Amino acid sequence: MASSSLSAKQILSLSTHRTSLSKSITADSPLRFRNPNSLSLRPSSLSSSSNVGRARLLRVSASSTAPFMDTSPSETVSSVPTIVDVDLGDRSYPIYIGSGLLDQPDLLQRHIHGKRVLVVTNSTVAPIYLDKVVGALTYGNPNVSVESVILPDGEKYKNMDTLMKVFDKAIESRLDRRCTFVALGGGVIGDMCGYAAASFLRGVNFIQIPTTVMAQVDSSVGGKTGINHHLGKNLIGAFYQPQCVLIDTDTLNTLPDRELASGLAEVVKYGLIRDAKFFEWQEKNMPALMARDPSALAYAIKRSCENKAEVVSLDEKESGLRATLNLGHTFGHAIETSFGYGKWLHGEAVAAGMVMAVDMSYRLGWIDESIMRRVHNILQQAKLPTAPPETMTVEMFKSVMAVDKKVADGLLRLILLKGPLGDCVFTGDYDRKVLDETLHAFCKS
Amino acid sequence: MASSSLSAKQILSLSTHRTSLSKSITADSPLRFRNPNSLSLRPSSLSSSSNVGRARLLRVSASSTAPFMDTSPSETVSSVPTIVDVDLGDRSYPIYIGSGLLDQPDLLQRHIHGKRVLVVTNSTVAPIYLDKVVGALTYGNPNVSVESVILPDGEKYKNMDTLMKVFDKAIESRLDRRCTFVALGGGVIGDMCGYAAASFLRGVNFIQIPTTVMAQVDSSVGGKTGINHHLGKNLIGAFYQPQCVLIDTDTLNTLPDRELASGLAEVVKYGLIRDAKFFEWQEKNMPALMARDPSALAYAIKRSCENKAEVVSLDEKESGLRATLNLGHTFGHAIETSFGYGKWLHGEAVAAGMVMAVDMSYRLGWIDESIMRRVHNILQQAKLPTAPPETMTVEMFKSVMAVDKKVADGLLRLILLKGPLGDCVFTGDYDRKVLDETLHAFCKS
Numbered sequence: 067m068a069s070s071s072l073s074a075k076q077i078l079s080l081s082t083h084r085t086s087l088s089k090s091i092t093a094d095s096p097l098r099f100r101n102p103n104s105l106s107l108r109p110s111s112l113s114s115s116s117n118v119g120r121a122r123l124l125r126v127s128a129s130s131t132a133p134f135m136d137t138s139p140s141e142t143v144s145s146v147p148t149i150v151d152v153d154l155g156d157r158s159y160p161i162y163i164g165s166g167l168l169d170q171p172d173l174l175q176r177h178i179h180g181k182r183v184l185v186v187t188n189s190t191v192a193p194i195y196l197d198k199v200v201g202a203l204t205y206g207n208p209n210v211s212v213e214s215v216i217l218p219d220g221e222k223y224k225n226m227d228t229l230m231k232v233f234d235k236a237i238e239s240r241l242d243r244r245c246t247f248v249a250l251g252g253g254v255i256g257d258m259c260g261y262a263a264a265s266f267l268r269g270v271n272f273i274q275i276p277t278t279v280m281a282q283v284d285s286s287v288g289g290k291t292g293i294n295h296h297l298g299k300n301l302i303g304a305f306y307q308p309q310c311v312l313i314d315t316d317t318l319n320t321l322p323d324r325e326l327a328s329g330l331a332e333v334v335k336y337g338l339i340r341d342a343k344f345f346e347w348q349e350k351n352m353p354a355l356m357a358r359d360p361s362a363l364a365y366a367i368k369r370s371c372e373n374k375a376e377v378v379s380l381d382e383k384e385s386g387l388r389a390t391l392n393l394g395h396t397f398g399h400a401i402e403t404s405f406g407y408g409k410w411l412h413g414e415a416v417a418a419g420m421v422m423a424v425d426m427s428y429r430l431g432w433i434d435e436s437i438m439r440r441v442h443n444i445l446q447q448a449k450l451p452t453a454p455p456e457t458m459t460v461e462m463f464k465s466v467m468a469v470d471k472k473v474a475d476g477l478l479r480l481i482l483l484k485g486p487l488g489d490c491v492f493t494g495d496y497d498r499k500v501l502d503e504t505l506h507a508f509c510k511s
Numbered sequence: 512m513a514s515s516s517l518s519a520k521q522i523l524s525l526s527t528h529r530t531s532l533s534k535s536i537t538a539d540s541p542l543r544f545r546n547p548n549s550l551s552l553r554p555s556s557l558s559s560s561s562n563v564g565r566a567r568l569l570r571v572s573a574s575s576t577a578p579f580m581d582t583s584p585s586e587t588v589s590s591v592p593t594i595v596d597v598d599l600g601d602r603s604y605p606i607y608i609g610s611g612l613l614d615q616p617d618l619l620q621r622h623i624h625g626k627r628v629l630v631v632t633n634s635t636v637a638p639i640y641l642d643k644v645v646g647a648l649t650y651g652n653p654n655v656s657v658e659s660v661i662l663p664d665g666e667k668y669k670n671m672d673t674l675m676k677v678f679d680k681a682i683e684s685r686l687d688r689r690c691t692f693v694a695l696g697g698g699v700i701g702d703m704c705g706y707a708a709a710s711f712l713r714g715v716n717f718i719q720i721p722t723t724v725m726a727q728v729d730s731s732v733g734g735k736t737g738i739n740h741h742l743g744k745n746l747i748g749a750f751y752q753p754q755c756v757l758i759d760t761d762t763l764n765t766l767p768d769r770e771l772a773s774g775l776a777e778v779v780k781y782g783l784i785r786d787a788k789f790f791e792w793q794e795k796n797m798p799a800l801m802a803r804d805p806s807a808l809a810y811a812i813k814r815s816c817e818n819k820a821e822v823v824s825l826d827e828k829e830s831g832l833r834a835t836l837n838l839g840h841t842f843g844h845a846i847e848t849s850f851g852y853g854k855w856l857h858g859e860a861v862a863a864g865m866v867m868a869v870d871m872s873y874r875l876g877w878i879d880e881s882i883m884r885r886v887h888n889i890l891q892q893a894k895l896p897t898a899p900p901e902t903m904t905v906e907m908f909k910s911v912m913a914v915d916k917k918v919a920d921g922l923l924r925l926i927l928l929k930g931p932l933g934d935c936v937f938t939g940d941y942d943r944k945v946l947d948e949t950l951h952a953f954c955k956s
Contacts, residue, residue, distance in 0.1 A: 180920055233740060233746070234740075237743060237914055266747065267916045268735065268828075268916075269750065291713075292710075301711070303713045304709065304749065383714075471712045
């Protein structure tokens, strides 16, 4: 059945231009990143990073080289998955994107190592998709046995206590190094399952099956795994790549509206930091995305994965470029941590955080007012917040931002927009007063 | 001061023969490993492992090519450190071995990244060496600030609750990705600090300063880090390499006799699995080792590190060869887990476990009785146990051995001796009845 459908898989060779890092990476020199259609690659500028040295470029679908802004995105709505490759040398893996992929057992089974599988999921997703996934893992494959562990749902459970439940289940089930962990759920499940896989017996294989827009366009791709500490988000974890990411877009049919919008915040992010044409496409198609038009969603997911995969392939362990994927996240993490994990969804906090980063970029004189206005407009169309919760204070922001992972030798580096749409910098070289101005503009005290 | 002494560092090129893997690695085909003086390297047999592909061979001191059995080992007793390199491509690092190395600040300071250091130690070691290490880190280096976290001492604290204290301290101190963790203590501290470094902010630099024989000859080298689960030892962790290992042999002056003996169990192990001449040297020099003769100890540490580094360089993530370093450990871990973490020291459990593995090898007809006798004799000279605690039952062994990391698809693989002294195999291809016979021979029920 499904195995034959893959003979037509859509891995095509690269014909777009490359993204570059224009300067060597230090805490004090700002890194400037631009639209991938305008620059050439200079890998020598990355030679200080061992990981980047091994990274190669992403192969992307030829469709991305076409003027997609005006074309109708239809190629991903079929049983033939679109494939985006994350190119990381011997740790490369495919992202499968399409409708009905959980009905194609071969896609999953080709990535299962050993005979034992542990599905890690949550109490919301399990009743809807667990049986389907177990079926896909075992169909025509009687030698595989599947265990599952169902965690409570929500960001507030993304902690060490919950993680221990995964280890307990794996050890009690006597899983060995040849087993495979499968993350079935949103970003919290993917991050926790990935970190558990990285740590169980010092590392076992794992697969991502993201079921939210947030996880499908961002968190399931690139190998960032981890848990929260009560003082900050994702402070404990590992870089650990999956064997594959399987995105069945049908799983979005059961996603609550608020979760849908949350994921779109990350889609907007890709446009702002590196893909102006994608942003312009979003401006035209946000109503279709909010109405869950399958073609529009499939295209947004594919283009987001291509952007994410390309960045990760160039800078797996965040020496510089990869940090740009965190536009708005330093402000956003402060909101999530101070306001209470789970009260706002991650994408909601990121949306407000992006508005703050854009505000700061404008105050620095780095972008036109029109960009600020367009960011407001698109987030409002997506029904996302454009300011932090009213209870947030300047001190709450500063306290959490001080433990952000992008602090280096005491200096907080931020991702800020600079130049035309689609260009950003990752820098600690900005006027501290302007950061204060932005914080005070968005907080009562 | 110290910086000049290193111009004479003793890194010399390799002139011994190489160790080989004689077969490709599968769960069902036994891997046979022999004395490094007798075989040639066939790296193609390791091509299935991505890590091995990058590994290169160890540079060892030329002294190891001399007939060291009869020479007086004196070259490491000086202020010039002996250096053993662990060759892992861009993750290579030196092991410094010598007397008084904590009085040479440059050795440590050259490996400190960033301006912030967290020393992880325990309540036994801290009163003796913490000030000295803080002094070495900060002498002439006022830009570096040092935090410390003092954990309770003992294997029973090697768990997630204790690990969280390290994260708490690091986060409360607002350490960032450019910080360095320093493990000051024995194997438990090294394993926990290393895993914390691997996980904090998804990975920060760390340095090992082992203060026990066990840590100096084995656990501080090679990047195995982790914690125990109540159902089994070291089941949660990471492969994560330090920036350097600094072995100041003077720290052994304060080591209790029982800890000294425990470490010697691992020294004996190297002789049995791959270095017959080292074993013969130990047979002659065990009284000197037990009497803490500095020359003898320094030589035993250096030769152990050379063996460990060579194995790790060839097989960092334990595709096969590295598993041989676990001779006796599957039985030993069962003792530690069932009998209660910390009641027996790790080396004591390993000693009894080696006797059991050797007994099983003999029952299989794979070794001469003389080897079994020599193993008994040398462990008795070291005042180490040669049988498990009387309360251990066959069922207790089987229950813990079932979750051993060397189980693959349900098959327990063991390291067993086979052939002349210094040769071993890592295999699941043995008669299950003989394992039962060994367990029954050492347990009442």
